[in-house]
Amino acid sequence: MKAKRLTALLLTAVLGVSILTGCGNGIDAKKTGATLDGQEISLGFMNFMARYQQAIYDGQFSAMFGDADMWSQDMTGEGTDMETSVKQNVADSIEQFYLLEKHMADYKVEITDDEEKAMDEAAQKFMEDNTKKAIKQIGATEEYVKEMLRLNTIQAKMRAEMDKEVDTEVTDKEAAQKTISYVSVNKNSTTDAEGNTQEYTEEQKAEVEQQVKDFRKAAKDDFEAAAEAAGYTVTPYSYGEEDESYSLDDAVMEAANKLKDGKISKVISTDDNYYVVRMDSTFDEEKTEEKKKSIVQQRKDDHYKEVCDGYKEGVTFELNEDEWAKVKFEDRFTIKQTESEDTEDASDTGEDSQESSEDTENSSDEKEESDVSDSE
Numbered sequence: 001m002k003a004k005r006l007t008a009l010l011l012t013a014v015l016g017v018s019i020l021t022g023c024g025n026g027i028d029a030k031k032t033g034a035t036l037d038g039q040e041i042s043l044g045f046m047n048f049m050a051r052y053q054q055a056i057y058d059g060q061f062s063a064m065f066g067d068a069d070m071w072s073q074d075m076t077g078e079g080t081d082m083e084t085s086v087k088q089n090v091a092d093s094i095e096q097f098y099l100l101e102k103h104m105a106d107y108k109v110e111i112t113d114d115e116e117k118a119m120d121e122a123a124q125k126f127m128e129d130n131t132k133k134a135i136k137q138i139g140a141t142e143e144y145v146k147e148m149l150r151l152n153t154i155q156a157k158m159r160a161e162m163d164k165e166v167d168t169e170v171t172d173k174e175a176a177q178k179t180i181s182y183v184s185v186n187k188n189s190t191t192d193a194e195g196n197t198q199e200y201t202e203e204q205k206a207e208v209e210q211q212v213k214d215f216r217k218a219a220k221d222d223f224e225a226a227a228e229a230a231g232y233t234v235t236p237y238s239y240g241e242e243d244e245s246y247s248l249d250d251a252v253m254e255a256a257n258k259l260k261d262g263k264i265s266k267v268i269s270t271d272d273n274y275y276v277v278r279m280d281s282t283f284d285e286e287k288t289e290e291k292k293k294s295i296v297q298q299r300k301d302d303h304y305k306e307v308c309d310g311y312k313e314g315v316t317f318e319l320n321e322d323e324w325a326k327v328k329f330e331d332r333f334t335i336k337q338t339e340s341e342d343t344e345d346a347s348d349t350g351e352d353s354q355e356s357s358e359d360t361e362n363s364s365d366e367k368e369e370s371d372v373s374d375s376e
Helices: 003-008 043-065 084-100 113-129 132-138 142-163 202-219 224-231 250-256 284-311
Strands: 011-018 031-038 040-041 179-187 189-191 197-199 234-237 273-281 316-321 333-339 369-372
Touching: 011 043, 031 084, 040 043, 040 179, 040 224, 043 132, 043 142, 043 234, 043 333, 084 142, 084 284, 142 284, 179 202, 197 333, 202 224, 202 273, 224 234, 250 273
Parallel strands: none
Antiparallel strands: 011 333, 011 369, 031 040, 031 316, 179 234, 179 273, 189 197
């Protein structure tokens, strides 16, 4: 890999981060955060990895949550707050990173001198571009930044080699996709402008049924025009006959599979809705090609997971729970700006370039801004 190509792998974006509040960094960076078969991983590095991930999430979702504390909320519905979930993901990733490092020889992966130099320069720039307050809050050191870049480089190279082992041949039969368009009409109720549900009377239900039947007749000539005239929404849906599950009712799928190209179903009645379906294509070439790519990607993901899970067998990863619990997402980061310019395509040897926005400071010193390089 050429050193000039490292931008896409290591520093794909530049994130401006503003610290809104600061509670300080209450961890002892010299403590052991975890061990992998006796190999100590510093709490300082693990804290940096976690806080860096926090900064990315804060930047992405702060506008959505406003002043609310998203980190204390259960975002998955599994009874775990978001801080705990993200920290667990970070710990899992760190375990996987170091396991991949231990198995670099399996795939003849190595870090070149040019890559080492590029990492040194990137880590130094990271530290120079950020304010001292930002560096303290995110728990960064030049050593930690370089280690993050090094581990990400190893992971990317290992993944690329594992992907080469995957069968990328997918037949039309395996990926074949049909595409339909359908109209769905609630047969029991409607929703008013305020979002309130109003149940239909028996008379209204009869009217709705007749309206759908009238639409179906008109749809034979022009499905979209008839739907627009009736105030209905036309929804496209692509699927394969071998799919394990469908988002539409079984009765709808059964009727759809009986249709030839361009043909329209009778009115289909389910417990809650009326449906009218048009078969757009019994073999949608574009969607089939998309499905092939999806199947190959799933194979790669499954293979990567299988190999990584195999690396965990017989290996002991111990998290220092007491020290790890001291890593808190109490202060907040917001994304100021993201700028990234990549002037090199896959076949070019030109040099990638990035532009970072200049740091600015609020005159009231209520917040400080800094640039943080995204390694994802």
